[in-house]
Amino acid sequence: MPQTITPFLMFEGDAQAALTFYTGLFPDAEVVSLTRRPDDTVLHAVFSLAGQRFMCIDSDVHHEFGFTPSISLFVQCESEQEVDRLFAALAEGGQELMPLGDYGFSAKFGWVNDRFGVSWQLSLPLA
Known part of the structure; x- marks a missing residue:
């Protein structure tokens, strides 16, 4: 398999809402794969926006950090x-x-x- 680099977004309970929002905004968007935990949070998802693949999860561990505009x-x-x-x-x-x-x-x-x-x-x- 060739090396790939994929943006990875970590949420704390909002992954499904973000995934739905983002794929609804762009005409060329799709959910490629989605795996849930028993509590219905996102264990792992892959989605595509305008041909660019992204991954996202709901972390089940609370973190003292979030997203930053230094990467956009x-x-x-x-x-x-x-x-x-x-x-x-x-x-x-x-x-x-x-x-x-x-x-x-x-x-x-x-x-x-x-x-x-x-x-x-x-x-x-x-x-």
Whole structure:
């Protein structure tokens, strides 16, 4: 099997909600595999967004750390409407780090932590 590198997201009880939310946001998204524990939390899941595979779990051990914006998911959007739609959905219940705007390096850009704490950068390329 060839070496692969896959983003891995660790939640504490929100993995199913995050998985459902993320795969509902992107048109080319799917749950590839999902294994649950007897208490119905996610033991291990693989999902795909725009061809990129991710893994996620619900940790059954509490951790004193969470997600950080020092690593984020960068989405190159195809239209201003897509940037606006994704930003609004991801910002709901989350935190805006950089509001939607023109920062010179992108036609429209925004950075947000979603309600699960995962950080997203949304960019519309310059024409």
